[in-house]
Amino acid sequence: MPDNKKVFSLPLFLGVDVGGTNIKLGVVDDLGQTVCYTKFPSQADQSPEPTIQQIRPLIEKLLSEQGYSFDDVAAVGVGTPGPMDIERGRLLTPYNMPGWHHYPIREKLQSATGKPVTYTNDAGAAAFGEYWIGSGRQYSSMILITLGTGVGCGIIVQDVSIDGAHSHGAECGHIIIDTSPEALICSCGKAGHLEAYASATGIVARAKSALCSHPESTLNGSNKESSPLSALAVSQAADAGDALALELVKETAEYLGRGIATLAHIIDPEAFILGGAVDFGGDKTPLGRSFLDGVIAETRRLIFPVLGAELVVNFAKLGGDAGFIGAAGMARSQFKKSASL
Numbered sequence: 001m002p003d004n005k006k007v008f009s010l011p012l013f014l015g016v017d018v019g020g021t022n023i024k025l026g027v028v029d030d031l032g033q034t035v036c037y038t039k040f041p042s043q044a045d046q047s048p049e050p051t052i053q054q055i056r057p058l059i060e061k062l063l064s065e066q067g068y069s070f071d072d073v074a075a076v077g078v079g080t081p082g083p084m085d086i087e088r089g090r091l092l093t094p095y096n097m098p099g100w101h102h103y104p105i106r107e108k109l110q111s112a113t114g115k116p117v118t119y120t121n122d123a124g125a126a127a128f129g130e131y132w133i134g135s136g137r138q139y140s141s142m143i144l145i146t147l148g149t150g151v152g153c154g155i156i157v158q159d160v161s162i163d164g165a166h167s168h169g170a171e172c173g174h175i176i177i178d179t180s181p182e183a184l185i186c187s188c189g190k191a192g193h194l195e196a197y198a199s200a201t202g203i204v205a206r207a208k209s210a211l212c213s214h215p216e217s218t219l220n221g222s223n224k225e226s227s228p229l230s231a232l233a234v235s236q237a238a239d240a241g242d243a244l245a246l247e248l249v250k251e252t253a254e255y256l257g258r259g260i261a262t263l264a265h266i267i268d269p270e271a272f273i274l275g276g277a278v279d280f281g282g283d284k285t286p287l288g289r290s291f292l293d294g295v296i297a298e299t300r301r302l303i304f305p306v307l308g309a310e311l312v313v314n315f316a317k318l319g320g321d322a323g324f325i326g327a328a329g330m331a332r333s334q335f336k337k338s339a340s341l
């Protein structure tokens with residue numbers, strides 16, 4: 001969040017984090033410090049044009065309140081949900097943004113702001129934010145895995161986001177962790193993917209199927225129309241000592257460990273960072289720390305000992321700000337590369 005006492009280092013970079021519910025806008029300085037920030041509803045079922053047009057005037061006003069002008073902004077970075085075509089600078093068909101389908105966002109934002117625009121996946125942007133100034137800042141390669149409604153992922157190796165040939169290079173939520181006939185179905189429609197087990201949606205699905213054989217669990221009280229079962233309810237019940245909820249958290253750690261083991265063998269990054277709302281309290285709580293220990297133990301059990309000895313898994317630091325900070329950071333990285341040519 002903005003801090004008026006800070007001295008900011010020019011040039012500035014604008015990050016735009018487009019989500020199905022909100023658009024978060026933030027200007028950060030050359031060190032990643034937030035100069036100003038705002039957010040507004042994305043109105044994802046309508047044409048994006050009015051939304052894109054209001055970004056520059058809004059930021060000009062916020063910057064002038066801080067004693068800066070839009071001329072101080074060197075470049076813009078924008079992240080959106082997939083599927084997308086990064087090379088062509090356009091969204092494809094994100095299911096929760098029907099009004100934005102096939103929108104050429106890079107070109108439109110470039111003409112609306114008059115600045116060069118770097119376009120990326122929202123999870124890649126969040127990963128870059130953690131890599132630049134968050135939990136990954138001391139590492140030259142890292143993977144951010146976000147546990148929320150789904151499982152998102154961004155892979156950064158030496159300043160570069162691994163986007164792949166078709167803009168879907170870091171879809172780690174769809175790593176296959178279960179090939180049995182009973183495997184859970186993922187939101188993408190395929191069976192046995194990590195997201196079907198370790199996301200909030202997956203945790204609720206596993207909790208519901210376990211409840212009938214655990215009538216003693218306090219989660220039965222949460223599974224009503226007035227208070228539907230949620231990953232947060234599972235976390236709170238586990239915190240209060242409910243045996244079924246604790247088992248669900250332990251299993252979530254194990255499923256995530258399987259996904260991380262696969263990634264460790266493919267990418268061998270210096271660190272894995274866990275972000276998103278499903279953190280079981282994070283490193284400030286015993287439950288969160290035991291979840292993290294469970295992830296590390298299961299990963300170590302499955303990977304080469306040499307990788308296990310070096311394994312680092314930590315919680316993310318930037319929360320919901322990671323997306324706009326990382327989008328701005330990627331724009332900065334691109335800007336510096338262009339300037340040095």
Ligand SMILES: [Zn+2]
Pocket residue numbers: 173174186187188189190193195
């Ligand atoms: Zn899937």
